[in-house]
Amino acid sequence: MGELHEALDAAHRLAVGWLDSLPERKVPPRATTDEVIAALGDLPDQPRPAKDVIEHLAAAAEPGLTAIPSGRWYGMVMGGTLPAALAADWLVSSWDQNSALRAVTPATVAAEELVDRWLLDLLGLPLGCGVGMATGATMSNFTCLATARDTVLRRAGWDVKARGLVGSPGVRVLVGAERHDSIDKVLRFLGLGEPEPVAADAQGRIQPAALTGALAAGDGRPTIVVLQAGNVHSGAFDDFAAAVPVAHDAGAWVHVDGAFGLFAAASPKLRHLTTGFEAADSWATDAHKTLNVPYDCGIAIVADDAAMRSSMGMHGDYLIQDDAGEPFDRVPEMSRRARATTVWAALASLGRSGVAELVERFCHHATMFADGIAQIPGAEVLNDVVFTQVCASFGSDEHTQEVVRRMLVDGTAWTSGSRWHDRAVLRVALCNWSTTDADVEATLAALRRSAA
Numbered sequence: 346m347g348e349l350h351e352a353l354d355a356a357h358r359l360a361v362g363w364l365d366s367l368p369e370r371k372v373p374p375r376a377t378t379d380e381v382i383a384a385l386g387d388l389p390d391q392p393r394p395a396k397d398v399i400e401h402l403a404a405a406a407e408p409g410l411t412a413i414p415s416g417r418w419y420g421m422v423m424g425g426t427l428p429a430a431l432a433a434d435w436l437v438s439s440w441d442q443n444s445a446l447r448a449v450t451p452a453t454v455a456a457e458e459l460v461d462r463w464l465l466d467l468l469g470l471p472l473g474c475g476v477g478m479a480t481g482a483t484m485s486n487f488t489c490l491a492t493a494r495d496t497v498l499r500r501a502g503w504d505v506k507a508r509g510l511v512g513s514p515g516v517r518v519l520v521g522a523e524r525h526d527s528i529d530k531v532l533r534f535l536g537l538g539e540p541e542p543v544a545a546d547a548q549g550r551i552q553p554a555a556l557t558g559a560l561a562a563g564d565g566r567p568t569i570v571v572l573q574a575g576n577v578h579s580g581a582f583d584d585f586a587a588a589v590p591v592a593h594d595a596g597a598w599v600h601v602d603g604a605f606g607l608f609a610a611a612s613p614k615l616r617h618l619t620t621g622f623e624a625a626d627s628w629a630t631d632a633h634k635t636l637n638v639p640y641d642c643g644i645a646i647v648a649d650d651a652a653m654r655s656s657m658g659m660h661g662d663y664l665i666q667d668d669a670g671e672p673f674d675r676v677p678e679m680s681r682r683a684r685a686t687t688v689w690a691a692l693a694s695l696g697r698s699g700v701a702e703l704v705e706r707f708c709h710h711a712t713m714f715a716d717g718i719a720q721i722p723g724a725e726v727l728n729d730v731v732f733t734q735v736c737a738s739f740g741s742d743e744h745t746q747e748v749v750r751r752m753l754v755d756g757t758a759w760t761s762g763s764r765w766h767d768r769a770v771l772r773v774a775l776c777n778w779s780t781t782d783a784d785v786e787a788t789l790a791a792l793r794r795s796a797a
């Protein structure tokens with residue numbers, strides 16, 4: 346036990362040291378991957394004490410760490426980690442529960458079943474929905490779309506479980522032109538091929554009239570429609586109140602990719618963005634984005650729990666299975682980390698009002714960014730800032746790309762470059778509980794320096 350205590354004490358000291366360094370630290374890493382490989386070194390011939398390994402790891406890795414948990418990281422869409430979530434995650438690792446079966450790990454399955462109910466309540470979704478905790482939104486989209494595929498084909502008289510896809514009627518998948526790339530990847534895994542894009546408007550929202558037209562031009566194949574809550578460039582939400590009924594009238598399954606946007610439904614002030622989304626058939630979101638728990642934690646929700654368990658469930662004679670359904674019956678993975686326990690801690694620490702305030706604060710800071718950027722000579726905010734995303738141009742594509750580069754050299758904050766509507770853009774995504782007004786002011790000052 347002496348070696349264990351020494352290693353854990355070292356890890357605790359080093360973790361706190363890292364977190365304490367965040368406010369003053371430059372956001373980008375100082376070392377490259379190859380430099381860290383050299384510092385980590387070769388496979389040792391002999392065992393080494395755990396504490397030495399931990400100290401070596403932290404020292405070698407430190408220059409290559411990016412301050413993603415800081416309040417000045419705005420790249421991609423990556424959340425921070427709430428204190429209760431981080432501390433709970435340490436316990437989850439220590440407890441080492443393989444949280445798959447009720448009878449084997451009652452404590453962590455209890456947390457998971459509570460979290461399932463709490464999430465449906467917070468998001469305003471029907472309480473009978475099936476909820477699965479997967480590794481991220483990609484696998485949550487996979488879980489929902491696998492259930493969608495199996496269900497629409499079953500309705501057409503084809504049993505995918507028994508017969509596979511070869512010879513089946515096939516499935517038509519309609520997606521907004523600006524869906525997230527992970528949708529295409531998941532459809533590949535599911536043997537459904539490339540989706541059919543439907544025109545989007547200036548904010549990247551699927552156009553309901555174009556969707557109606559595409560559905561009417563169908564060839565009789567079973568159909569899935571994928572909508573989006575939160576466009577990675579504009580933050581825009583599809584018009585669910587218009588699109589869901591149109592899709593349902595055509596007999597389609599409706600899935601909503603809300604990796605970071607679904608939590609708008611937890612705020613009374615932002616809930617209007619998701620109006621009508623509760624009528625969909627499935628929803629995917631991430632807890633490691635807006636909800637600020639550590640990686641890796643996604644959430645798959647399906648209105649028809651029995652369909653979800655039929656597509657994801659399995660049976661093994663050596664398992665002790667419960668009639669109430671098992672956590673591993675609703676996700677692709679079998680052995681699984683008790684990631685819902687960490688979500689339980691995040692929700693228990695925030696409470697209902699805290700979740701709403703968290704999302705509203707992201708939006709408040711996005712508006713601060715938009716207002717500040719609009720005042721920079723030559724800069725222009727390209728999207729309607731309705732949620733947590735800001736997309737800006739600083740003039741020509743070359744100039745915008747140069748601002749993105751200079752921001753990285755400056756190091757005050759991390760903003761990422763992208764292309765949107767055929768223009769180079771600088772993106773700002775608000776997704777960290779610890780971001781303050783002062784962080785936003787400091788980043789705007791860095792943007793003014795970089796743009797000049």
Ligand SMILES: *Cc1c(COP(=O)(O)O)cnc(C)c1O
Binds near residue numbers: 577604643
């Ligand atoms: C991040 C994101 C995904 C993929 O989520 P992962 O957790 O990275 O797998 C899917 N859709 C949208 C809209 C996203 O922002």
